Amino acid sequence: MRFQEFQEFRQRQLSASPSLLDTSETNVYGALAPLRPQPPTDVRTVHRCDLARAWLRRFALPEEWSGHAMVCRGVRHGLGVVFHWLHAVQGRLWLPSDVYPVYFELARAAGLEPASYPTLPAPALPGSPADHRPEYLLLANPSKPLGRYLSDAECAALVSWLRESPHRRLLIDSVYDLGAPFAAGTQSLLDTGRAVLLHSVTKGWLWPRTFGVVLLGPAHAELADAFRTDPPTSAQLQLADRLLTEHGDVPRQVVAELAARAERLFERLPQDVLGAIPTASRICPGNYFFPVGIPARTLQREYGVLAMPVRVFGENDWSGSILTSLADAFGPAPTGAR
Known part of the structure; x- marks a missing residue:
């Protein structure tokens, strides 16, 4: 059903x-x-670089990462950009089969044929061997409808999965993480240097498809260019600035x-x-x-x-x-x- x-x-x-x-x-x-906060009524100029730094400060991430913090219109938009790039490089994609059907819609719209793994009653990582292609695994932390953060053991299993091939990377959907900084498990996965983090104001501020950040790894220059040429509107940037600066609580x-x-x-x-x-x-x-x-x-x-x-x-x-x-x-x- x-x-x-x-x-x-x-x-x-x-x-x-x-x-x-x-x-x-x-x-x-x-x-x-x-x-849900009301949108701003005044008009002002908001720069993406300032928003990226404000987002990094909120989540206690180094401001020098601002060159890798790509401002976008939310997690859906961010995933769409990533998936189109992954198709262009003939990569493999693993999606959680029981989290969010839109993941599959976005992947197929980008020309990908994703494989899947279950998360209920507990995440079960794929066991297929790696090959020469880029291989990305999408996870959510906290994971829904599992309703919890990934455990230390599950994060350790993800790190082991990464170590099996230099071509493997993680995509972390952190939209349900309403705290700051991000959960320790998310931080540990970021520390591998092989994860892309996606976040937005969708759940914390109740403004879907408005503003988000995709934190890229150091080896994603082509992806950075794709985000820079497809920015949010000025109205979305103004709203994001208001949410981060005046509605932080x-x-x-x-x-x-x-x-x-x-x-x-x-x-x-x-x-x-x-x-x-x-x-x-x-x-x-x-x-x-x-x-x-x-x-x-x-x-x-x-x-x-x-x-x-x-x-x-x-x-x-x-x-x-x-x-x-x-x-x-x-x-x-x-x-x-x-």
């Missing part, structure tokens, strides 16, 4: 059984709309609101279901995806919980399902409610 099919199924189930506990809402922008507010929603979800769940959520997912800051090793049909039939099957996110044979904390039932009480 793909995403749109599930949305139609979800509406039918909620209409037929209003008592179902809806744990299948995925629209974070709608759920957290009051936290918004990601913390988003984390706090998502933590409150998660607690309300946990209070409503049957104990058997709550106990099936891995601890790492329950305590991950800013998380709103919670995997459970219980089939969605069982959750609905035996517990009155409407959850998402894993296949909503992509190909995976795991029998578990995914809960979210974004439905109105887990939001703040209306003003004036007692």
Whole structure:
């Protein structure tokens, strides 16, 4: 069942059984709309180099990396540029099969035929041997819908994967990392010198497809040229400047609101279901995806919980399902409610 099919199924189930506990809402922008900063009304000139340095300062990264910090319109845009370059150099691409179907859409639009690996119930890195071609593996940290940061052991396995071939690189989608600096695991992968980091204001500031940064490695001069010739609009640069300079606390507010929603979800769940959520997912800051090793049909039939099957996110044979904390039932009480 793909995403749109599930949305139609979800509406039918909620209409037929209003008592179902809806744990299948995925629209974070709608759920957290009051936290989204307003766009600027004044007009000013904003330079990409200044934004790159501001982004590096926020995440405690060396400002001398500004020449490698490519300003873009978000992670989707950044991946599109990278994927077109990877196709031009006849590279191989590995994508997580059960994280974000748009990864595959972007890759195929660039002419690539990506291979895949599963992340649920835990990431399983590909074991195929390397060859002479550039080989890139995309991962998310924190990973969704896994709902947690990669463990030290998983990061060590990624470093070992890199060491098996000088042609291997990582693409790290850090859009769900709402803290600053980035997670220690992400930093350790950056320290290999063989990772490209992608980040944006999509989740932390609730502004999708607006502004992002792709932090390139030292060997990506061709990619740098591609980003420089395809910049964000002046309005997007102005908004990004306002978000970074005047609304720097918004990601913390988003984390706090998502933590409150998660607690309300946990209070409503049957104990058997709550106990099936891995601890790492329950305590991950800013998380709103919670995997459970219980089939969605069982959750609905035996517990009155409407959850998402894993296949909503992509190909995976795991029998578990995914809960979210974004439905109105887990939001703040209306003003004036007692």
